[in-house]
């Protein structure tokens with residue numbers, strides 16, 4: 110399969126080039142050149158398939174290029190070690206995307222990408238540098254997925270003091286081929302440092318670099334699998350369902366729209382955001398006006414300028430009308446997140462994390478009439494955000510001793526591209 114830029118269909122790349130470059134040369138995001146409906150026999154027989162069979166069938170056209178049958182099977186085996194169970198609560202289902210190594214949904218895409226690049230590296234003679242900007246969860250997921258993969262070095266930039274100590278531990282605690290650096294700035298600053306690095310001629314000449322952000326097709330495309338797996342398990346495929354998705358950089362939601370383009374039966378999409386409401390405002394008024402990122406309880410969704418909007422435009426044919434008819438959006442304040450966490454705990458004895466809480470709240474507010482059972486994409490395990498949740502619930506919180514360790518090992522840097530470039534060149 111070839112890919113082309115969201116900005117120019119003439120800017121094409123093979124699968125491998127698209128994965129290794131991350132971003133198209135014109136700064137656009139890669140999208141598949143062909144998105145075809147999976148045959149109706151696939152959708153009709155979903156219930157008789159296993160998750161690995163689904164993963165194979167759906168992903169093979171996108172990623173098979175240049176890989177042997179056994180290489181591809183190794184990738185499938187690795188990604189399918191992360192189970193995706195459903196849990197039921199009266200009128201709704203939670204799709205639990207948080208059973209990977211770092212207990213957040215980004216593990217699914219990161220594991221796929223690491224397995225894929227690991228297979229590519231088998232025949233490479235130069236190390237590959239993976240550069241990542243993260244608001245918290247991506248970094249941990251990428252660190253866990255790439256740890257000890259031969260021939261790959263990972264550099265993670267995250268905003269200083271904007272991630273939890275637990276997240277910092279997951280990124281900075283591994284060492285080895287994983288380097289994590291706290292930047293004196295926001296997530297958007299981290300992201301622009303990484304973007305600038307990819308466009309820098311000297312760096313491009315000296316290093317083989319790739320991005321592991323959700324913009325990379327190797328992370329983005331596999332994120333459509335959980336939607337299909339959820340439909341298989343819920344056995345409600347006769348009736349189109351509603352998916353409620355907590356949104357930040359819009360990777361998860363746009364992967365869901367990709368699954369729909371492959372034939373996933375969906376009647377409604379609900380996009381929940383935190384106070385960073387750029388996409389939600391766009392759905393309301395058709396105006397795209399990013400604002401600076403604000404810090405919220407759902408910190409992994411603190412994105413002022415969601416990159417994957419270009420893919421949503423592409424998949425929705427660029428029209429606002431089409432987007433606003435398909436997707437309902439709601440921005441959820443910290444106060445509403447906290448009251449939702451409290452209410453769900455009181456009602457079900459269930460702890461939900463602040464990101465999933467935005468979706469829970471949005472479902473109550475936005476969807477008045479839904480045909481089939483609504484499915485909430487549960488993006489993180491509550492224990493990742495124990496500190497926040499326990500203070501909302503008034504429960505005691507115990508800090509794990511080893512967390513101090515990551516804080517001690519913290520590497521920091523100014524929000525300065527020249528410095529970042531120098532570091533990449535001098536200590537690759």
Ligand SMILES: *Cc1c(COP(=O)(O)O)cnc(C)c1O
Pocket residue numbers: 213214215246247323355356357358359360361362409410464465488489
């Ligand atoms: C990254 C993340 C999100 C947002 O996903 P996007 O693909 O960036 O929209 C939501 N919840 C959690 C827990 C996350 O880590």
